[in-house]
Amino acid sequence: MIGRSIVDINNYWPRHISMPPFEELRRRITGTTIDELNRRGKYLVFGLDSGESLIIHLKMTGQLLLEQSGTATPEHVHTVILLSGDLEIRFRDVRKFGRVYLTPDSSEILGKLGPEPLSTSFTSELLHSMLQNRRRVLKPLMLDQSFIAGIGNIYADESLHLAEIEPHRISNTLTREESRVLHTSIRHILERAIENGGATISDYRQPDGSTGEMQRSFSVYGRSGEVCYRCTGVIERTVLGGRSTYYCRSCQR
DNA sequence: AAGAGACCCTGGATGC
DNA sequence: TGCATCCAGGGTCTCT
Numbered sequence: 414m415i416g417r418s419i420v421d422i423n424n425y426w427p428r429h430i431s432m433p434p435f436e437e438l439r440r441r442i443t444g445t446t447i448d449e450l451n452r453r454g455k456y457l458v459f460g461l462d463s464g465e466s467l468i469i470h471l472k473m474t475g476q477l478l479l480e481q482s483g484t485a486t487p488e489h490v491h492t493v494i495l496l497s498g499d500l501e502i503r504f505r506d507v508r509k510f511g512r513v514y515l516t517p518d519s520s521e522i523l524g525k526l527g528p529e530p531l532s533t534s535f536t537s538e539l540l541h542s543m544l545q546n547r548r549r550v551l552k553p554l555m556l557d558q559s560f561i562a563g564i565g566n567i568y569a570d571e572s573l574h575l576a577e578i579e580p581h582r583i584s585n586t587l588t589r590e591e592s593r594v595l596h597t598s599i600r601h602i603l604e605r606a607i608e609n610g611g612a613t614i615s616d617y618r619q620p621d622g623s624t625g626e627m628q629r630s631f632s633v634y635g636r637s638g639e640v641c642y643r644c645t646g647v648i649e650r651t652v653l654g655g656r657s658t659y660y661c662r663s664c665q666r
Numbered sequence: 667a668a669g670a671g672a673c674c675c676t677g678g679a680t681g682c
Numbered sequence: 683t684g685c686a687t688c689c690a691g692g693g694t695c696t697c698t
Contacts, residue, residue, distance in 0.1 A: 428674085455692080472692050474676080489676085508675045510692065549668065558693080565691055614691065615678075634691095655671075657690080 414479065417496040418446045419461075426491035429504065431512040438515045442467060447496075454526045454562030458519060466519040469504065474616045475511035478503040507616065526562040530599050535561075541592035544584040551587070552580035553654030555599075564599065567612055567634045570659050572599045574633045577643075579665045580658050605630065633659040 419442050424435050433441070442461065449460035457477070459467040469477070478487070482499045492504040492513060504511065514522050527543075528535045540561075547554060554560055555569040564572070573580050576598035578591060587595065611617055611625035614635070619625060628635075632642055637650035637659060646663030 470692080473690070506675095507677070508690090508692095510674065512693095547667090553669085556692090567691060612691075617691070654669080656692090 414447050414459075414496065414500075414502065415450060416446065417498060417500065419443060420495040420497060422495065423493045424491065426506075426509055428509065429491045429506070429511060429513055431514050433515060438513070441465065441515060442494075453519075453523045454529070454558055455565070456523060456526075458523070465515055465517050466522075468514040468516065468519060468522050470512050470514075471506070472508070472510035472512070474507040476505045476616070476618060477620075478505055479620075525559045527558065527560045528562065530561050530563060530603060535596075537593045537596040540596045541587070541589055544587050544592055547584045549584050550580075550653060551578065551582045551584050552658055553656075554584050556654060556656065561599075563603070566656050566658075567631070568599075568602050568606060570634050571632055572602045574643075574660060574665060575602060577665050579662075580653055580660050633661065635659065 421443055422439050424430055427435060430438055432438075441463070442465070445461040445463045445465070447459055448462050451458040451460065455470060457469045457471070459469070461467060469475075471477070479500060479502055482495065482501050486503065487505055489507045490503045490505045491509065494502040494504075496502065504513070516522060528539070543560065547560075552569055552573065555564050555572070556566065570580070572595065576591070576595040578587070578595055606612065606627045609625060609627035609630065610619045610623070612627035612631070613624035614628060617625055633648050636648040639648050640646070641648055641661040641664060644661065644664040646661040648659055648661055651658050651660075
């Protein structure tokens with residue numbers, strides 16, 4: 414996509430476009446060229462030669478498909494960005510939770526995000542001090558994108574299990590050693606998830622259409638009633654912060 | 667400050 | 683087979 418110009422944009426589900434209003438967004442991106450592609454947390458950032466950023470969040474079921482114009486369009490494509498060279502970016506999104514933003518200042522959208530967990534500046538000491546400065550239930554805090562950017566429900570549970578830490582723990586009760594282990598675990602799980610092409614439970618696909626394989630490596634997610642791989646405990650499901658939470662009561666403390 | 671619950675949506679799985 | 687209910691990888695908003 415880099416180097417291609419944006420010829421036009423079509424939208425069939427108005428709420429997909431978060432800001433600005435669609436016709437204004439259309440006017441401002443038509444004729445621009447995609448200079449760079451970046452990611453921040455769970456947001457995809459298209460840097461345009463106009464200086465503006467086109468930002469997309471896929472939420473639960475969003476997919477970006479780069480395909481030739483004129484080819485069969487799958488169901489649930491709500492926004493299409495037409496590129497030079499008869500290519501188009503099709504934003505397919507069954508549940509319609511995804512969003513598109515255009516802004517001259519990407520910090521307007523990304524400014525509230527916490528640190529990138531895989532960056533060198535995200536150290537164990539930083540995580541520990543961040544945890545000490547809050548008094549919140551740990552698992553929902555890990556899902557708070559303004560605390561750390563990019564951790565989702567699956568990887569929060571998997572990280573906590575690897576770290577042998579109970580998801581209901583209050584953040585400022587973690588010892589320095591526990592913070593260190595959690596830090597290592599988060600990084601380990603995210604790196605393995607990337608290596609494995611993400612987790613396909615139902616909708617997620619890699620850019621080439623293939624499924625991810627990380628779901629094969631789940632230790633707790635979706636395993637309620639099954640035996641823990643590390644001890645003799647049984648994985649339980651509970652709800653924390655409104656989200657399914659899987660953990661082993663006997664080895665996560 | 668932080669937690670609970672509603673809400674945004676569609677579709678698949680399960681139970682009766 | 684049909685219908686109701688629950689659940690889902692995310693995130694925002696209101697109320698308390």
